[in-house]
Amino acid sequence: MRSSRSWKAQTRTAAIPNRDAYGLVYAPSGRDAQIALSLLEEAGTKAKAVADLTSLISNLGDDVSFVVVTEEALRSANLRAISDWIEKQPSWSDLPFIVLTSRGGGPERNPAAARLSEVLGNVSFVERPFHTTTFISVARSALRGRRRQYEARLRMEALNEGERRLQTALEAGRLGAWEFDLASSVLTTSTTCKAIFGRAAAEPFTYTDLLSAIHPDDQERMQAAVHATIETGSDYSIEYRTIWRDGSIHWAEIRAQLYKDSRGTAVKLVGVSADITARMQAEEDQRRLNDVLEQRVTERTRELQEAHANVMVEVSQRERAEEQLRQSQKMEAIGQLTGGVAHDFNNLLMAVMGNLEMLERHVGDDSRAKRLIDGALEGARRGASLTQRLLAFSRRQDLKIEPVALPGLVRGMEDMLRRSVGSAIQIETELPEGLPAVSADANQVELALLNLAVNARDAMPDGGTIKIQLKQSGAAVESEHLTAGSYVVLSVADQGHGMDEETLKKAIEPFYSTKELGKGTGLGLSMIHGLALQLKGRLKLNSIVGIGTTAELWIPVSPMTAVKASPERKPDTHLDGATGPKRILLVDDDILIAMSSVDMLMDLGHDVVEAHSGEEALECLRNGPTVDLMITDYSMPGMNGGDLVKAARAISPTLPVLIASGYAELPPGLDLNVARLGKPYTQSQLASEIAKVLNAATD
The missing domain is CATH 3.30.565.10 (Histidine kinase-like ATPase, C-terminal domain)
Structure with a gap:
């Protein structure tokens, strides 16, 4: 009895994933059920008895931690129903059974008892009469095994949730996922990937189908790139034309990496695809525009030369001025294009990075999931760095001079x-x-x-x-x-x-x-x-x-002397005093971005009211609960963020406002006296800006 009390204390302090789990006892004859329940209760384990086999089967479920049953109760019973239930258990579950056998009737000497292993699967035998310590030890082992099963279920659920969020991130970026098995040449594609090649979700799409969809002039280049990746292990990156079934020409960008097994053998290619038809068309339109500008400049130059063949210095000056104008127009056109692309890409990265950052908090100790999320975040950060270069080139990036x-x-x-x-x-x-x-x-x-x-x-x-x-x-x-x-x-x-x-x-x-x-x-x-x-x-x-x-x-050279900057302090996301928790009105027309931003705000402890347009936000301010802060996107259809701020301050003049934008700077002349947050932003950046705005409002 001393050992049973010690085990009872250990059981009460253990971290059991499913605290509502209980044991079932089916011992219809004698005092076996009463004794088993008494011992389990003394050991701190919840359990209940059932009167017959039908009740036993109806009580089986995920919350049952183990089953204690006597051999004679099952010896002549029809076990088909219980066998079916065991077969249909979830993949994580293997319910433990403890079978009480008669004296001299252990499984080694009792073939009938041994056959129960084939039906019940996970079975431990206890020969009667048994010692209290023996029964408790077997029950303890069954509980420990069931606890590991519950932990496995939690990990599987977390992985499933991670896969769902990753799929959401891919869909937000309009990226199609695919895998190509090198041994079998089997191609597995997502619905988005099929759509990039003009195929419906339910249609089969084999590697042969993919090759036939590639423009004939690009097929050799595509296959050469695949072979190079397989032979060298370098990343696969290519753009090529595709021909849809209606005969239309489209462009696809394909990126992949080579996956190898533990022996270093190349197994498959894993990658993503994107439809870049709009981008390629925009570049083609830009080239045509440049050709037109070049032609006009050439024609104008020829006219000037014909009209003023004799004061050469003046002609030379005009030629240089026109060349500078042409280059200026060309660079301005490219700058507008790159600035727009950077804005849209920043919005996509906002959804991707926000979801990945929140997902990272819920994977627990799963190192593989963490490694996958870290890789995706690193890729998204590289994308954000590229947009900063694009904005710098287009001169749309704020400079702190x-x-x-x-x-x-x-x-x-x-x-x-x-x-x-x-x-x-x-x-x-x-x-x-x-x-x-x-x-x-x-x-x-x-x-x-x-x-x-x-x-x-x-x-x-x-x-x-x-x-x-x-x-x-x-x-x-x-x-x-x-x-x-x-x-x-x-x-x-x-x-x-x-x-x-x-x-x-x-x-x-x-x-x-x-x-x-x-x-x-x-x-x-x-x-x-x-x-x-x-x-x-x-x-x-x-x-x-x-x-x-x-x-x-x-x-x-600056007319002023440089001041040594103090070290930058990492923003503190802890809510205290003026920073929270607060009721925040979040306004963004993009559902995916709004979803990730709401998750980050709620994770910081704030109460969030969500709106997807300027009109909806104004309705919340007029008739909803009082809010402490409004965070709004700038680029929204109908009423943009600037118009919303002006209308909102007519309702609540002292309402603090934070404007988020994928552009590096807001349009000139927008005199709103509001704080600005550039997309994509992290949770710590969001918390820091909220603290600044709220602290400024209380000063």
């Missing part, structure tokens, strides 16, 4: 630069003291320096030295590129293969890259060029084939 001390900035980046370029590359710096501060955005200058260092590393595949130098220089007179004044020049020089004159002319053009396909976006130098123009400076490139390249970023 302030005095910046470049020597300290470069020193602070040395460790990161060395990790980025690898051990085969040496970095030398020449950072003289006493240089004046420059007028710049420190974050953007850091990004530009990192891009230049990575470009230099890629130009030296066999290793070499990168030299980073700072010097002060001046532009004596106003030139085509620089205004007269004083500048600090940040230069990055490599010993790489260099560029010829023709390549050097194209180096800063957007999407132009000398790197292999898939290893460069072509936005690095164009982004730095755009930054230099925004800072009223210049990016200058000098290169000699076989000798190396030097990139110089000229930045104007």
